[in-house]
Amino acid sequence: MTDLKSSSEDIIIRFKDVYKSFGRHDILKGISFEVPRGQVLGLMGGSGTGKSVTLRHVIGLLKPDSGRVEVEGRNVPDLTKHELADLRKRMGYVFQEGALINWLTVAENLALPLQENTKLSKSEIDDLIAEKLKMVHIPDAGEKLPSEISGGMKKRVGLARALITDPDIILYDEPNAGLDPQIARSINELMREIADQHHATALVVEHRLECIETVCDEVVFLYGGKALVHEKTADFLRPTHPQLIEFLGPEARNA
Amino acid sequence: MTPAVPSLAIAKALQASPPEWAPAWLPDALPLAFVAGVLYVLWQLERFREAIGNVGSRIDLAWSALVRVHHLPKRLRWFFEQLYQSGIQNLHVVLLVGLFMGMIVSLQTGIELARFGQEGQIGTIVAASMTREMGPFITAIVLAATTGSALAAELGTMSVSDELAALDVMSVDKVSFLVLPRIAALMIIGPVLTVLCDTIGIFGGGFVATSQLGVGWSQYTTTAISALQEQGGIIPVPMDVYAGLLKSIVFGAIIAVISCASGLEARGGALGVGRATSRAVRDSIIAVIVANYFLTFFLYR
Numbered sequence: 001m002t003d004l005k006s007s008s009e010d011i012i013i014r015f016k017d018v019y020k021s022f023g024r025h026d027i028l029k030g031i032s033f034e035v036p037r038g039q040v041l042g043l044m045g046g047s048g049t050g051k052s053v054t055l056r057h058v059i060g061l062l063k064p065d066s067g068r069v070e071v072e073g074r075n076v077p078d079l080t081k082h083e084l085a086d087l088r089k090r091m092g093y094v095f096q097e098g099a100l101i102n103w104l105t106v107a108e109n110l111a112l113p114l115q116e117n118t119k120l121s122k123s124e125i126d127d128l129i130a131e132k133l134k135m136v137h138i139p140d141a142g143e144k145l146p147s148e149i150s151g152g153m154k155k156r157v158g159l160a161r162a163l164i165t166d167p168d169i170i171l172y173d174e175p176n177a178g179l180d181p182q183i184a185r186s187i188n189e190l191m192r193e194i195a196d197q198h199h200a201t202a203l204v205v206e207h208r209l210e211c212i213e214t215v216c217d218e219v220v221f222l223y224g225g226k227a228l229v230h231e232k233t234a235d236f237l238r239p240t241h242p243q244l245i246e247f248l249g250p251e252a253r254n255a
Numbered sequence: 256m257t258p259a260v261p262s263l264a265i266a267k268a269l270q271a272s273p274p275e276w277a278p279a280w281l282p283d284a285l286p287l288a289f290v291a292g293v294l295y296v297l298w299q300l301e302r303f304r305e306a307i308g309n310v311g312s313r314i315d316l317a318w319s320a321l322v323r324v325h326h327l328p329k330r331l332r333w334f335f336e337q338l339y340q341s342g343i344q345n346l347h348v349v350l351l352v353g354l355f356m357g358m359i360v361s362l363q364t365g366i367e368l369a370r371f372g373q374e375g376q377i378g379t380i381v382a383a384s385m386t387r388e389m390g391p392f393i394t395a396i397v398l399a400a401t402t403g404s405a406l407a408a409e410l411g412t413m414s415v416s417d418e419l420a421a422l423d424v425m426s427v428d429k430v431s432f433l434v435l436p437r438i439a440a441l442m443i444i445g446p447v448l449t450v451l452c453d454t455i456g457i458f459g460g461g462f463v464a465t466s467q468l469g470v471g472w473s474q475y476t477t478t479a480i481s482a483l484q485e486q487g488g489i490i491p492v493p494m495d496v497y498a499g500l501l502k503s504i505v506f507g508a509i510i511a512v513i514s515c516a517s518g519l520e521a522r523g524g525a526l527g528v529g530r531a532t533s534r535a536v537r538d539s540i541i542a543v544i545v546a547n548y549f550l551t552f553f554l555y556r
């Protein structure tokens with residue numbers, strides 16, 4: 001567990017009063033939270049509360065209407081194209097829908113970030129691909145096209161692709177969605193392991209309490225466009241806040 | 256009332272001599288004022304202003320592709336893939352349409368020429384109009400309808416399924432990775448298909464000339480070939496042929512840029528992809544026609 005009182009320069013991700021609306025729909029209405037180095041922060045909230053939108057701000061896919069989204073102390077919307085590209089090379093993003101390039105095979109999808117941004121040789125790249133595919137339990141999927149594999153497999157390829165550059169900051173958008181319980185457990189362990197061994201900082205959007213419990217150090221509950229609850233995982237799962245109790249349901253207290 | 260009557264009335268009115276007080280330059284200025292007037296009326300339409308507003312982003316995209324042209328060697332795989340795709344997609348259409356276009360030109364003008372006993376010159380007319388105008392133009396229309404729409408759909412689908420966002424996140428340059436090889440491929444396949452279109456059109460015209468107009472095959476080919484003899488100034492290729500090929504290169508680039516841009520901008524699920532696709536085809540055809548005028552203007556001044 002990370003020390004809650006870590007010094008301020010060790011805050012890797014910081015949201016400060018972030019507002020975001022799409023047309024007339026206000027999605028984020030003043031979100032603030034911080035993630036220190038090496039911590040895994042869970043994001044929970046109802047469908048459509050803006051969890052994916054929050055993740056997209058961290059990696060500069062969306063810009064806030066107001067407020068600051070800082071990564072390593074720098075405001076992401078203020079970064080130049082080059083600075084943003086450099087930052088992104090150290091980040092991994094697991095998309096909710098996989099977002100695999102549909103006309104590239106699984107292996108080519110994994111190779112892409114390496115070919116574009118590193119000087120690794122073909123055999124080094126192949127080794128890395130084999131290693132990551134094994135890590136997500138689909139060692140034989142390399143030659144398949146995304147249209148030829150199942151949703152849960154796509155999800156895992158997306159995970160492997162996000163991890164292939166060994167990023168320092170990882171954003172997971174529902175990494176467990178569509179996975180069977182056994183695979184989901186091992187993916188959870190994998191995520192925890194990456195956090196512990198590489199001290200990678202992570203944001204995890206997830207609906208499954210089991211994942212929250214094994215992976216996350218702390219959890220934020222998004223409600224009505226705000227970070228309504230922000231607690232250590234153990235406390236979060238024994239909720240006192242009425243909206244959170246309603247959201248998690250009765251079984252949460254026994255979790 | 257036949258449609259000819261109102262246009263005749265307009266022509267008569269335009270022919271009428273200007274009143275005494277009118278300055279001498281007025282008759283010359285009238286056509287210009289007419290074009291300006293049409294553009295002014297169009298400008299009042301929201302959609303038209305929007306379309307013109309898009310021109311800027313298209314030029315931006317073309318420029319960003321141009322400054323990345325040195326990336327092409329590492330995109331060869333996608334370049335050849337696109338070349339092959341667009342060749343396969345369009346070959347039979349271009350051949351069929353080109354054949355009939357040559358036949359139409361031959362029949363239409365042949366009948367007219369026959370009235371003056373000049374049908375012997377039909378080869379000249381068919382060869383010149385196919386290579387100068389019809390070949391590049393028809394090829395461009397077919398390319399826009401088939402490959403342009405496919406490009407917009409392909410990139411549009413990537414956009415709405417977060418694949419473009421994934422490329423951004425992986426710091427993969429979308430212009431270099433997606434757009435550049437497609438522009439390059441269409442700039443090559445355009446002239447290739449145009450040559451085929453020209454050729455089959457001239458043959459089609461010859462078929463009509465011999466079967467319908469009673470012009471001998473050898474006379475047809477002699478006149479057709481001699482029409483294409485005039486050498487161009489820049490490269491030692493017949494002027495009409497190379498002007499046509501130059502046009503088709505530009506058309507290929509226009510179609511690729513507009514279709515890619517339209518696909519990259521697609522938002523909002525399958526519906527958005529559909530909109531991007533039809534916009535790509537429409538805008539490509541408009542841009543090709545407008546560019547055709549200016550190219551003709553500069554090439555044949």
Ligand SMILES: Nc1ncnc2c1ncn2[C@@H]1O[C@H](COP(=O)(O)OP(=O)(O)OP(=O)(O)O)[C@@H](O)[C@H]1O
Binds near residue numbers: 022046048050051096
């Ligand atoms: N680019 C966009 N343009 C317009 N509206 C958007 C856009 N992105 C998200 N939204 C809207 O913002 C709201 C929040 O979306 P978001 O994807 O963040 O939800 P979520 O919390 O991730 O939900 P889920 O659990 O279903 O994934 C939704 O109502 C969505 O329609």
Ligand SMILES: [Mg+2]
Binds near residue numbers: 096
């Ligand atoms: Mg989401």
